[in-house]
Amino acid sequence: MMSIYDDIQEIKEKLEKEQEHSLRIALFGQPGSGKSSLINKLIGKKVAETGASTDVTTTAGVYPYNQMVLVDLPGYGTSKFPPNQWFQEFKPEDFDLFLCVFSGKFHEADTKFFRELKENNRVCLFVRNMHDQLWDPEKEMEELEAEVQADVQQQVGEPVNVYFTSCRTGYGFERLQEGIQHSLGPAQQDKYTRSAKSYTLEHLIEKKEACKKMVYRYAGIATANGLNPIPGVDLTVDVSIMLKLFAELRESYGIEEKNIKNMAPALVPIANRVIEYATKEGIMIILKKYATRLAVKSTAKYVPFVGQAIAASASFGMTLAAGLAYLDDVHMLAEEILNKEMMKEAARV
Ligand SMILES: Nc1nc2c(ncn2[C@@H]2O[C@H](COP(=O)(O)OP(=O)(O)O)[C@@H](O)[C@H]2O)c(=O)[nH]1
Ligand SMILES: [Mg+2]
Known part of the structure; x- marks a missing residue:
């Protein structure tokens, strides 16, 4: 049987290979x-x-x-x-x-x-x-x-x-x-x-799907790196990996602090969250928020990305929920920015 440590090695190699190329x-x-x-x-x-x-x-x-x-x-x-x-x-x-x-x-x-x-x-x-x-x-x-x-x-x-x-x-x-x-x-x-600028809402949705796969992998590594040698004793995650994931998500959507300053009032709390969770301290907050969602309901979906052992682990549920919540936030801001751009474009033509 594959141990959690084999899984860790495998997804780490997979991610490194992907980033290399x-x-x-x-x-x-x-x-x-x-x-x-x-x-x-x-x-x-x-x-x-x-x-x-x-x-x-x-x-x-x-x-x-x-x-x-x-x-x-x-x-x-x-x-x-x-x-x-x-x-x-x-x-x-x-x-x-x-x-x-x-x-x-x-x-x-x-x-x-x-x-x-x-x-x-x-x-x-x-x-x-x-x-x-x-x-x-x-x-x-x-x-x-x-x-x-x-x-x-x-x-x-x-x-x-x-x-x-x-x-x-x-x-x-x-x-x-x-x-x-x-x-x-x-x-x-x-x-x-993931990397190209979206000019349509359809492309933005495709971007989200591609980003999700990245969240699975990073959540897997963050979990794996943080696991105590005696599995189950301690539920910790590698916060620096999460920090990197969040930065990559913002970059994928072209979100920077300066372009989310003047969002519509309804989106201001989201913009604030996106900025707040861009730091290590912020990531601790979001992880704590999702610490109660320990169990992932159906793990089968994540096995191809992170392996059986990690997918079934409790801290994976927490990191995954935090990562997907951040993705949702970033996506919503990007949607609003694109909508504005398209309206401006339509007015110009
Ligand atoms: N009207 C018009 N001008 C363009 C367009 N694309 C580029 N340019 C202009 O054409 C010039 C050369 O473009 P540039 O991107 O530097 O070409 P490069 O030498 O192939 O890298 C610049 O002054 C651009 O602003 C376009 O689609 N329409
Ligand atoms: Mg040139």
């Missing part, structure tokens, strides 16, 4: 096509400098966020960086997904790059940015989009799906994010959903 998405395309702007939109925060001339750089811009790393690849096929040298420096297999970003005409260098990726069996999505500038008084939008699609298809020599976006208006991000999610394996998909 962040989801890696690379963006490439002509300077000025909007790669940096897209990175900021996908993360939901200004991390990359836009409007900066990067056509002479030979190093990648690396933007880690939560469980995801976005990489802004340097210009390919420029005089500074010939193709063969390029592929020695950057290994296609190091990335889970590629985004080929263009605006205006599709570039020949991008076709070459795409072929190179194909040979390495890499998945690449085409993103036609600056959709707001796609306009012709004589033509319908669908016609213009179809022309872009046909042009790319003709150049790369195979059927392609082009995602249209505008970093200026926010157009097309729901579809692009869905496309990214569908191009990833299940574990990587969860990382994307």
Whole structure:
């Protein structure tokens, strides 16, 4: 029979392995096509400098966020960086997904790059940015989009799906994010959903599901680390693990103290709780609050995440309840923030 200590080792390794392998998405395309702007939109925060001339750089811009790393690849096929040298420096297999970003005409260098990726069996999505500038008084939008699609298809020599976006208006991000999610394996998909900015309430709900799995694992480790060598004698948990979990939950939802200061009156107590429980002292309070909920009603659901022994332990019930309560709070604040953003957007259009 597996002992609780085998379970501890197993979930620790699982979590460490998962954290080691962040989801890696690379963006490439002509300077000025909007790669940096897209990175900021996908993360939901200004991390990359836009409007900066990067056509002479030979190093990648690396933007880690939560469980995801976005990489802004340097210009390919420029005089500074010939193709063969390029592929020695950057290994296609190091990335889970590629985004080929263009605006205006599709570039020949991008076709070459795409072929190179194909040979390495890499998945690449085409993103036609600056959709707001796609306009012709004589033509319908669908016609213009179809022309872009046909042009790319003709150049790369195979059927392609082009995602249209505008970093200026926010157009097309729901579809692009869905496309990214569908191009990833299940574990990587969860990382994307957890890390990427939500532009729809549906995505926010998916985010919650992905975050729940993280809560199970962390609650498992917090329980395991805190267990007394004589199981059952002492019910303690590793508070620093819970602290880390709570921080990751806030980051997943882009919640920071400064963006939850002016919440609607009904949400002020929740915002206060989220801030209060961001400290070790606060976590002790929330754990105490849930200490009475010792028994987890049905443990079967958690076994795949934390193993039989931990799932059945009493302190797991407590840490799990505390983690899920915190997730509920953070989610509610994020929902309100997104609602406000969508209302602002609707008023602007
Ligand atoms: N109108 C419009 N301008 C954009 C859009 N995306 C980016 N830009 C602007 O285009 C310029 C180049 O964008 P940037 O993200 O720096 O491109 P990069 O060189 O590929 O990283 C900047 O001035 C951006 O503000 C868009 O969708 N529409
Ligand atoms: Mg840039």
